[in-house]
Each structure stands twice: as C-alpha cells, then as structure tokens.
Amino acid sequence: xxSGRKWGVLAKVTMAFLAVAxxxxxxxxxxxxxxxxxxxxxxxxxxxxxxxxxxxxxxxVSYANGRVNWDAVAAAGYKFAICRCTYGRHGIDETxxxxxxxxxxxxxxxxxxxxxxxxxxxxxIEEAEHCRKVIEDAGVLLxxxxxxxxxxxxxxxxxxxxxxxxxxxxxxxxxxxxNIQLNCGVYASFSWLTTYIDWQSLGCAVWNAExxxxxxxxxxxxxxxxxxxxxxxxxxxxxxxxxx
Numbered sequence: 723x724x725s726g727r728k729w730g731v732l733a734k735v736t737m738a739f740l741a742v743a744x745x746x747x748x749x750x751x752x753x754x755x756x757x758x759x760x761x762x763x764x765x766x767x768x769x770x771x772x773x774x775x776x777x778x779x780x781x782x783v784s785y786a787n788g789r790v791n792w793d794a795v796a797a798a799g800y801k802f803a804i805c806r807c808t809y810g811r812h813g814i815d816e817t818x819x820x821x822x823x824x825x826x827x828x829x830x831x832x833x834x835x836x837x838x839x840x841x842x843x844x845x846x847i848e849e850a851e852h853c854r855k856v857i858e859d860a861g862v863l864l865x866x867x868x869x870x871x872x873x874x875x876x877x878x879x880x881x882x883x884x885x886x887x888x889x890x891x892x893x894x895x896x897x898x899x900x901n902i903q904l905n906c907g908v909y910a911s912f913s914w915l916t917t918y919i920d921w922q923s924l925g926c927a928v929w930n931a932e933x934x935x936x937x938x939x940x941x942x943x944x945x946x947x948x949x950x951x952x953x954x955x956x957x958x959x960x961x962x963x964x965x966x
Contacts, residue, residue, distance in 0.1 A: 778802060781950070781958040782835065785817045792828035794954030802831040802866060802963060804929075808853045810839040822862045833866030835909060838898070839878050846894040850901035857904065866963075867942075869909040869929055870898045872919070892920045899926055907942060915939055929961075940964075 780802030783790055795803070803825040806815040818834070825832050836853040840846040853868065872895055874880060899906050907927030908919065915921050921928050921939075928941030937944040943963045950960035 777962040791955045792824040796828040804833045807834040809837040831865040835869040846897040850898045867905045871909045
C-alpha cells in the first residue's frame with residue numbers, strides 16, 4: 723500500500739500534468755487501471771467506497787419482496803431493514819407490520835419509508851399525518867428514521883401534470899418533515915438530490931440511491947444496488963448506513 727506522503731507527491735504530479743494537458747488542449751484517455759489507482763485508491767478520492775468493515779449494511783423491503791426470510795437476511799450479515807409503511811394519503815403496505823416484527827425477531831434494527839404521491843404542499847402534509855398515524859397505530863418501535871420518498875418511479879406525477887419545480891419539491895419535503903413529528907429523512911436518487919431537492923437546506927438525514935461503486939452525497943445512508951442476492955432470501959435493494 724502506498725504511503726500518504728507518496729500519494730501526496732503523486733497527486734501533485736498528476737494535477738500538474740492535467741493542468742498542463744488542459745493548457746495545451748491535449749486530450750487524453752486514462753486507462754481504467756490508472757483511473758482506479760489515481761481516483762479511487764487515492765485518499766483524495768471524492769467517493770465513499772464500500773468498506774464493509776466500518777459500515778453497517780441493510781436492506782429495504784416492501785410488499786414486492788413477498789414474505790422475507792429474515793433469519794437468512796441476518797445470517798448473511800445484514801443489520802438493519804427499512805420497511806415500506808405507507809404510500810400516498812391513504813395507502814398502507816400490507817407487509818409493513820409483518821416485516822417490522824420479522825426483522826426485529828432476527829435482531830435487525832428497523833426504519834420505515836413512505837412513498838409519496840403528493841402533488842403539492844397540502845397533500846404532503848396529509849401524507850405525513852397518514853404515515854404517522856399508521857406507525858403509531860401499529861405500535862411498532864423504529865430505531866432508524868422514517869424516510870420520505872418523493873420520486874416518481876411509476877410516473878404518477880408526470881401523468882398528473884406535475885411541474886417538477888425544485889423549489890416546490892423542496893417545500894413538499896420540508897412540509898412532510900415538519901409534520902410527521904417523528905425522526906425523519908429524505909430518500910432520493912443522486913440525480914433527484916442534485917436536480918430537484920435542495921437537500922442541504924432541509925437540515926435532515928439523507929438517503930442517497932446511487933447504484934455503483936461510489937456515494938457522492940455522503941449522507942446518513944447509501945443505497946448502492948437494487949439487485950443484492952442474499953442466499954435463502956432472494957434479491958433486495960441493499961444499503962450502507964454511516965451513522966445511526
């Protein structure tokens with residue numbers, strides 16, 4: 723492993739070379755190996771890397787996963803689960819209580835998420851009240867936050883003429899956070915977080931969905947794949963948590 727001092731020298735040489743190349747209008751194509759050594763292994767990398775030793779891994783689940791073998795999930799080293807609780811102003815995930823109880827029985831920490839169909843701030847407030855009531859009525863303990871998913875995975879917002887204005891979307895996130903009266907954060911893909919949501923202004927936990935080798939948001943949680951195989955349990959969205 724290269725020492726920090728040598729990396730510092732290499733970084734300075736590399737940056738100087740790139741500056742000269744740019745000044746000379748020189749176009750170059752670094753090899754994949756050189757890119758990896760310079761920009762991934764370097765301590766100056768901008769990415770969080772999947773270092774399993776110092777991060778807790780978990781899955782997120784909904785009715786779409788069917789009945790989950792939580793003992794198999796725990797046996798594979800997963801420590802937490804984020805279970806879909808509600809959607810829209812009236813929907814309840816039919817597997818929510820079963821998933822929370824099953825995950826707890828297997829020794830996992832649990833959080834929840836709400837999928838939003840809100841088209842304005844008023845509807846976001848109604849969704850927050852609905853989500854809170856379902857969690858309170860279920861009487862379940864959540865060690866991890868409730869997450870507000872404001873994306874449009876099924877095209878509902880597009881079909882209903884939603885304008886996708888970043889100011890409005892950020893205001894809707896804030897309305898949900900302010901009204902749920904529970905520990906809450908915002909979930910979205912990297913593209914949504916950098917295009918539609920002013921997440922820095924919200925002052926809340928952030929769960930970034932960015933499938934691949936790096937997490938460029940550095941929030942509380944990172945969803946790094948939607949296709950993690952767990953022996954005896956199936957395929958799941960998989961995540962790392964950096965703080966709890």
